[in-house]
Amino acid sequence: DVKVTQSSRYLVKRTGEKVFLECVQDMDHENMFWYRQDPGLGLRLIYFSYDVKMKEKGDIPEGYSVSREKKERFSLILESASTNQTSMYLCASSPHPGLAGVGEQYFGPGTRLTVT
Amino acid sequence: AQSVTQLDSQVPVFEEAPVELRCNYSSSVSVYLFWYVQYPNQGLQLLLKYLSGSTLVKGINGFEAEFNKSQTSFHLRKPSVHISDTAEYFCAVRLSGYSTLTFGKGTMLLVSP
Numbered sequence A: 001d002v003k004v005t006q007s008s009r010y011l012v013k014r015t016g017e018k019v020f021l022e023c024v025q026d027m028d029h030e031n032m033f034w035y036r037q038d039p040g041l042g043l044r045l046i047y048f049s050y051d052v053k054m055k056e057k058g059d060i061p062e063g064y065s066v067s068r069e070k071k072e073r074f075s076l077i078l079e080s081a082s083t084n085q086t087s088m089y090l091c092a093s094s095p096h097p098g099l100a101g102v103g104e105q106y107f108g109p110g111t112r113l114t115v116t
Numbered sequence B: 001a002q003s004v005t006q007l008d009s010q011v012p013v014f015e016e017a018p019v020e021l022r023c024n025y026s027s028s029v030s031v032y033l034f035w036y037v038q039y040p041n042q043g044l045q046l047l048l049k050y051l052s053g054s055t056l057v058k059g060i061n062g063f064e065a066e067f068n069k070s071q072t073s074f075h076l077r078k079p080s081v082h083i084s085d086t087a088e089y090f091c092a093v094r095l096s097g098y099s100t101l102t103f104g105k106g107t108m109l110l111v112s113p
Helices: none
Strands: A004-006 A010-013 A019-025 A031-038 A042-051 A054-057 A065-070 A073-078 A087-094 A111-115 B003-005 B010-014 B019-021 B024-026 B031-038 B044-050 B056-058 B064-068 B073-078 B087-095 B107-112
Touching: A004 A087, A010 A019, A019 A031, A019 A087, A019 A111, A031 A073, A042 A065, A042 A073, A054 A065, A073 A087, B003 B087, B010 B019, B019 B107, B024 B073, B031 B064, B031 B073, B044 B056, B044 B064, B044 B073, B073 B087
Parallel strands: A010 A111, B010 B107
Antiparallel strands: A004 A019, A019 A073, A031 A042, A031 A087, A042 A054, A065 A073, A087 A111, B003 B024, B019 B073, B031 B044, B031 B087, B056 B064, B064 B073, B087 B107
16 A cells, blocks of 8 residues: 655644655655645645656745655755644655556645644 | 536535535546545545546445536535545546646535434
């Protein structure tokens, strides 16, 4: 079974702090994704990566950056956390469509981040 | 750009009743379609997917969905729900040739005894 793990289930940070959210997958997937989930808004894509050191902006990249130094690990960075970044953050991975399967995404359990 | 509309934000239903969760998408090119389920305080789990071929797709936990190209719909159904089906359900679409998914805003299924 594909396993996607996230470093924390719950996190509380102060405004202005630098925050790192870590995600690791064990299935050698090419693609990795970061979403935030807010009530009534569904999932919104922040960034994704299709290879090591490669990244693409999603729908809401402002205030975030990412890092992918190794294939299995994808980090989301909040350079200076703000209260409007309080949310559930979900990481996902998928094989590249066409190489294996049709690119369905596998999700981690999520990190609920509160910024006070 | 593609979009996904889940017409109901909440669907209350009694246990053992049938349910249908509606999903419509907009796209002018070939798509792959997915339904995910999210139980409280958990990540998303793949319920089923439509790739090609038969328009009726069966998934886990007794769910099925029907792809209707002319109506650009992919509605999720279950003939008899259980309390344990209480969760949020997300419809998602992926365009052929792309890696990203576009999600609907979710439908909360509330099953009561």
